[in-house]
Amino acid sequence: MRLLDLEGFEVPCLLVTIENQYESVKNVALTEVKKFDLTRREAEIWFLYRSNYSYKEIATKLYITINTVKKHMKNIHTKRQAKMSYD
Template sequence: MNTSNNSETFIQAVLEGFVDGILVLTDEQEVMYANTIAHAICTQLDKEQTDRLPRELQQVCQILVESKDLYGDRPLMIESDICTGETTLRIWAQWLKLQATQSACILLRLQDQNQATQGLAIAEAQKWNLTPRETEIWLLRRAGYKRREIATELYIAEDTVKKHLRNIQFKRQSVQDEEDWQSSQAS
């Protein structure tokens, strides 16, 4: 059994399974690994130059490289947000020491904030036991839509949106009250 090959396949499968984009770069910003999500985000950032790292990501990497003089080998993570026309990307950059390389590598994690907000809204809808229609409304509300915009998007009256938002708030508060009560009973 070739455990080295199995480990590489396993690690690659794990990295491909992430919802976030994952890039591993040399300290000179050459791409060693990029998962599918990272490829898509890089293409979104720089539609013309798909063979190099987008300028916004280069800048974050450069800050990490320059910080090495100040902080040495202490653990450090750089966080930055990039606003595109479609979404906001949150970027985390940190040093990564791999056995296969002599010098440290750069690990970039790229998170689409719209997708993260949507995931949170779905989790909240499940936790609060929202109906399918309430879930639709909550997803739009979490995405920043105003009541009138939700009504237009879903082809319903603004008063109906208002009623659903009141029901959502009631369910949310009920869950919170139950959690608070259970917490006070445990003390």
């Protein structure tokens, strides 16, 4: 967030901020991977999940079964809960 001094402008101004949504999601996911101490595979799955992939899409993309995705997601949520209750 930035505070702008608009007193020097004689005409109305519009500030437009462009955000790369892919990079934003990636940065958030990477922070969470470190915070929750996820494995490499959990990190792959978490990134896709945070990018709004369905379990089926994740399974297809990573050549694994939906049950494997569910197991990894269960482990991820367990790690998240443990970290959140510890903080």
